[in-house]
Amino acid sequence: MCGITGYFGAGKEVGKYLFDSLKRLEYRGYDSAGVAFVTDEGVEVRKDKGEIDEIQEKLDFENMEGNIGIGHCLHPETLVCTAAGDITKISELDNQKILSVDFGDVEVKNGRKQKLMKHKSPDYLYRVSTPFSDFKATGQHRVFVTEGDGVKEKKVADLNGSELIAVPRRLPHSSKSTKKFQDIPVERHYELDSELRDRLREARERNNDTRKDVERRTGVLAGYLARIERGERNSVEGQRLEKIERLYSDLNIKDEAEFTYLNPVDFPSEPNLDLLQIIGYHIGDGTFHSNRCIRFEDERKEILEEYSSLFKRVFDLSGKIHDRDGHFVLNINSKFLVDWFEKNIPDLFKLTGEEEIPEFVFKSSKEEISSFLKGIFDAEGGVASKARQVYIAMTNESLIKKIQYLLLKFGILSTFRREKKRRNWNDSYKLFINDQKSLKRFKNHIDFTAKGKQKRLDKLIQKTENLNFRYSSSPYKMNYLYHNYLKHTDVST
Structure with missing residues (x-):
């Protein structure tokens, strides 16, 4: 436990406000304190060990200008990382070296603790109940109460039960995305009976054209x-x-053919789970293989069968799966569908390494975000049994960070590192999840489609x-801590 406070204002009295705030937070951290201000x-950083008043006398917080x-004050329950790699409470430190930041050169260094303040905890806590919330606190904890026409602070120990207390209240909020998709123009189709089809074939043969000749001259396959x-x-x-009729001016079958507004695709009007x-x-x-085809590739046919069924449910389109050199390819052929994606979700057309998550995904419901993450982990994610982690690897660092952010919506902690490029490959970034709670949350909220990965x-x-023992992720490059610190430290086994 610790106390953190911040200040941003028009004046130059940053020191006064930070010192006052740290004093109010001292019950949350009374071993050491520090401030940083612009x-x-x-x-500029000022910090030291001891109580807030002691540090104030030495470092003169109140007269800082900015x-x-x-500001930050630490409690004895605060966890620190020792040079041996252990995660330990400050109160349980003996003579171990600990990792900390030297703000002089902004480097992580190891050193021993210099002073540990100990205070007697209160004999009991107060329980404060309101119609909206219930919390426990020490008697020194301050809350906001109404008094007259204003609001003032009051210690919990001084409450008499008749005050109106300002407490956080969860407001009803819908995270449903307001994204609405646009329709695309519906193209007119012409129905040709057997007589009109024969006239089309005869016109081609009279001009001694093969179908390939027609394709070269009109673009019609x-x-x-x-x-x-x-x-x-x-x-x-x-x-x-129209292109064929321009090629054969004596054809004139369009005026005789019956036409219909045929739209072979059902387009959703708003996002849904399957689309995400x-x-x-x-x-x-x-990939968009052409202006008429969407292509998915995977080593497992079961994955593409699942996504083929998703396209059927969302767009009423059936795809074709082909076996190609040991892996499978799903093709969804529809010019209308490609045009619809280009108009409504243009982010999907960006090049590899420049991919973007559509903005409306971040505003979607948790269920929709869960479906989106399942899709991206189906494509690029996996389970590393020996490393005991779920991972996803991509060449786009920005994309990895956004995936990391979306995972936090489910309480899933993750970290990532840069992987050195192999020959003829770009650098990649690997995000991984390895603590037990996060793995369980990933299983419950996201999971994989492939039964093997499940x-x-x-x-x-x-x-x-x-x-x-418990895994603890550290935001450093692989082997960074070992080569810089642990290698030079005696660690007993």
């Missing part, structure tokens, strides 16, 4: 034209038929329950 030369600052002529396709897109999962997978391992995650959670 000056014309940069950031309009931005932060030879296979598409073949299906029309054979009657395997009854409708023709208006733009394609598709978006997540696409950011991880999807089983490995279940085994990993079971393994972590049997450990007699």
Whole structure:
């Protein structure tokens, strides 16, 4: 436990306000304290061990000038990292070396504690109940109460039960995204009967053109034209038929054909769980193969079968899965669908390394964010049994940080590091989750689609329950602590 306070104001009295705030927070931390504030030369730090008043006499907090600052006081329950790698309470330190920041050169160094203040804790705590909340505190804890037309501070020990106390209240809030998708123009299609199809074929043959000749001159694919002529396709897109008629001026079949506004795709009007999962997978391992095709690739066919069913539920489109050199490819062929994504979610068209999570994802409900994360972990995530971690690796550092932020919405702690590039590969960033609580939360809220990954995650959670030590992630590069500190420290086994 500790106390943290900050100040931002128009005046120059940062020291006065920080000192006053630290005094009010002293019950939360009375072993040491420090402040950092902005000056014309940069950031100045003043800190020392002892009680707030003792430090004030030595460092003169009150006379610091500035309009931005932060203060911090420590409690004996505060955890610190020793040079041996142990996580220990300040009150339990003996003569171990601990890691701390030297603000002189802004480097992490190890050193022994110099002074530890001990105070007797109060004999009992007060319990304060209101219609909106219930909390326990020491008698010195201050709360805001109404008095007359204003608000004043009052110690909990001085409350008589008749005051109106200002307490936080959870307000009803809907995190549902307000994103609304736009429709795309519906293209007119023409129905061709057998007579009109024969006239189309005869016009091509009179000019001694093959279907490939037509494709080169109009852009209408030879296979598409073949299906029309054979009657395997009854409708023709208006733009394609116009190109063919311009090629054969004597054809004139469009005026005789019946037309319909055929839209072969059902477009959602707003985000939903299945769409968010598709978006997540696409950011991880999807591409727009052409202006008519969305392509997903994976080594496991079961994954692509699941995402094919998602496309069917969201857009009423069926995809085709192909086996290609030991892995599988899912193609969703629809120009309408590609146009819809380009109009409504253009972030998906960015190049590798520049990917962005669409802004509306951050404003979506937790259930929708969960689906999005499941999609992106399906594409790029995995379970490392030996390292005891769930991980995801990508080349975009900004994207990794945003995934880390979204995981925090579920209480899932993670850290990441930069992986050195291999030959012909870009640097990548690996985010990993390895503490037991976060692994369980990942399982409960996100999980994987692949059954193999689900089983490995279940085994990993079971393994972590049997450990007699706890993982603690540190935001340093791999082996940084060892090479800089532990290597030069005697650590008993």
